Amino acid sequence: AQSVTQLxxxxxxxxxxxxxxxxxxxxxxxxxLFWYVQYPNQGLQLLLKYTSAATLVxxxxxxxxxxxxxxxSFHLTKPSAHMSDAAEYxxxxxxxxxADGLTFGKGTHLIIQP
Amino acid sequence: xxxxxxxxxxxxxQMGQEVILRCVPISNHLYFYWYRQILGQKVEFLVSFYNNxxxxxxxxxxxxxxxxxxxxxxxxxxxxxxxxxxxxxxxxASSGISSSYNEQFFGPGTRLTVL
Numbered sequence: 001a002q003s004v005t006q007l008x009x010x011x012x013x014x015x016x017x018x019x020x021x022x023x024x025x026x027x028x029x030x031x032x033l034f035w036y037v038q039y040p041n042q043g044l045q046l047l048l049k050y051t052s053a054a055t056l057v058x059x060x061x062x063x064x065x066x067x068x069x070x071x072x073s074f075h076l077t078k079p080s081a082h083m084s085d086a087a088e089y090x091x092x093x094x095x096x097x098x099a100d101g102l103t104f105g106k107g108t109h110l111i112i113q114p
Numbered sequence: 115x116x117x118x119x120x121x122x123x124x125x126x127x128q129m130g131q132e133v134i135l136r137c138v139p140i141s142n143h144l145y146f147y148w149y150r151q152i153l154g155q156k157v158e159f160l161v162s163f164y165n166n167x168x169x170x171x172x173x174x175x176x177x178x179x180x181x182x183x184x185x186x187x188x189x190x191x192x193x194x195x196x197x198x199x200x201x202x203x204x205x206x207a208s209s210g211i212s213s214s215y216n217e218q219f220f221g222p223g224t225r226l227t228v229l
Binding site (some may be wrong): 034036042043044045046090093100101102103104105106109110 | 121147155156157158159160161162169170205208216217218219220221223
């Protein structure tokens with residue numbers, strides 16, 4: 001069974017600082033990987049996805065993530081944090097199949113300090 | 115831009131009652147999903163639906179749950195006899211052949227409160 005590990009249930013950074021949210025997966029074959037963001041009292045919005053086309057993936061709102069097969073990681077980064085980035089971030093994985101559900105990590109709550 | 119919609123946004127019910135949560139997926143999508151998120155916990159997959167039948171379901175999706183696509187636009191999740199532990203946010207999602215690499219688009223969720 002697939003699993004996703006997000007290190008750090010809470011991450012706090014200063015406004016303007018680098019954001020790094022960690023995600024490691026376990027899968028027997030290279031999966032599809034996703035980062036979703038959830039703002040308070042809202043649904044899930046896709047930030048970016050890895051689909052084997054390129055290992056460095058750029059998403060919305062200045063976020064990007066790098067797929068590293070040797071490390072089974074897909075960490076999310078943003079060079080300069082903004083107050084509006086405060087939210088819950090979920091890493092998710094799925095195998096290459098049409099009907100498979102996503103397996104989510106436990107989420108990381110990003111706190112931005114002024 | 116097309117989006118997944120869900121109704122109601124909040125449902126309160128008594129334990130033992132039946133509830134139906136409704137979703138309207140994006141119109142040309144073929145794969146439909148339900149997920150739930152208990153307060154403070156991670157999002158969990160419940161069930162996927164394709165070609166008018168269940169494709170995959172998790173261990174959470176027991177006999178109390180059922181899904182249906184009653185017409186060409188709606189996708190419903192029914193909980194037959196609700197329990198306190200069914201209180202959660204329920205998200206519907208959809209994806210289609212045209213969605214690159216099966217990206218799933220999520221609705222805003224229905225918050226179910228079981229008293």
